[in-house]
Amino acid sequence: MEFRTVIGLEVHTQVLTETKMFCGCSAAASDVPNTHVCAVCLGMPGVLPTVNRAAVEKTVMTGLALDCTIPRFNRFDRKNYMYPDQMKGYQISQYELPMAVSGFLDVEVEGETTRVGITRVHLEEDTARLVHRSGPDGDYSLVDVNRSGVPLMEIVSDPDITSPQQARLYLVALRRILRYIGASSGNMEEGALRCDANISQRSEDGLIVGPKVEIKNMNSFRSVERALDYEIERQRAALRNGETLVQETRGWVETQGITVSQRTKEFADDYRYLPEPDLPPVEFDEAWIGMISTSMAELPVARRDRFVADFGLSFHDADVLTDDVIVADYYEQAIASSGGHYREVATWVSGELFALARNRGGFEYVTVTPEHLSEIVTMVASGEINALTGKSVLLDTAESGTAPRQIVMDQGLTQVSDASIVDDVVREIVAANPKAVEDYRSGKQAVVGFLIGQAMKQMRGRGNPDVVRQALLRTLDNT
Ligand SMILES: [Zn+2]
Secondary structure (H helix, E strand, O other): OOEEEEEEEEEEEEOOOOEOOOOOOEOOOOOOOOOOOOOOOOOOOOOOOOOOHHHHHHHHHHHHHOOOEOOOEEOOEEEEOOOOOOOOOEEEEOOOOOOEEEEEEEEEEOOEEEEEEEEEEEEEEOOOEEEEEEEOOEEEEEEEHHHOOOEEEEEEEOOOEOOHHHHHHHHHHHHHHHHHOOOOOOOOOOOOEEEEEEEEEEEOOOOEOOOOEEEEEEOOHHHHHHHHHHHHHHHHHHHHOOOOOOOEEEEEEOOOOEEEEEEEOOOOOOOOOEEOOOOOOEEOOHHHHHHHHHOOOOOHHHHHHHHHHHHOOOHHHHHHHHOOHHHHHHHHHHHHOOOOOHHHHHHHHHHHHHHHHHHHOOHHHOOOOHHHHHHHHHHHHOOOOOHHHHHHHHHHHHHHOOOHHHHHHHOOOOOEOOHHHHHHHHHHHHHHOHHHHHHHHOOOOHHHHHHHHHHHHHOOOOEOHHHHHHHHHHHHHHO
């Protein structure tokens, strides 16, 4: 029997705000537990929450970026449950009336686009963090309330995803958008983005043949893909063997590469949702939504297409440069003063700067300013310095912060294109390497590269490679 896989993703992502969702405490992470707390986020009786305006704006903006409808009214609800990570005994969330509904996100897998529906985007508050320890008197848990009340956005997809790879690329595309519009850092390793997946099997004709299984504990995009791969095989093998699959929640165990049953959902959770009595319903007017829409940054796909159309970049180069909003911004600043060398700047950014970024642990640690990169590219393009010198000047600038032009002047790195100077050097090299010349005569073309290298070394890398090559061939053929 053939099966089709159906996957829906629930993403929880921390909204980038200064303060928490319903109080004035800092939303920043802290190494010192229970320092970003007040009566409201500690759940003291008699206190009243107030809604964080920035969190609402960023959630609406996310909805707009995902082509959602923004209903005129939305409402906060109480989700009641008793657990030590919940100070109040309930979480303020949104249930019946979320902030954004019915959108979509296009996901590209190997050139093919699939439209994944977005069911809803809503706003809620994060819970406290529990730390489990063991001591001489047994196991115990510590509660850190710093995270409690931090704004959290939940983005729920329709069950339109059909493969683990597509699930990963959905997350990549979603995170890119969140970063572009400044709604979230989307950093999964730091817990700023968490993802649960619902996965089930259908028969070829679309009939449901397996129950919906929820997968949790996936800590990276890669582990989402691996966990779903594993789960597909587990579910299909069970169905083929005639075993009964149960609707349950399973946890991904990264070290073993398996999912294990956490709890069985025999009954739907009863959270006894009720409208939050301490907060009025939220009402948006059209003009305000329009304002949010116009203040939204250009989205990744639009920016990529503009890079192709306006700067003559290949689709691949534009895609690489617009993957991270920091890189895209950097590129646009660099080309502003590059005298139209759009493609050359693109090559330098995706080559030399990416290498530098890899060594330093991220593009944000690259210290070369866009203006300095542009200066190097311009000097190379005009023949003032050769590409090799350009690369060493770039590293020098990265270390010292000195302007590239200054480095070139101070160290006398201007490219040597003067034929008489180059000829002298080449003659010297040829005279000093009789064996290589003999090899060349007997047809070994490879020695040409070696002799060019020797000449360049003699000129401290400043020779114009074309002039050196021509001079060398001329000398070899006339000796
Ligand atoms: Zn607080």
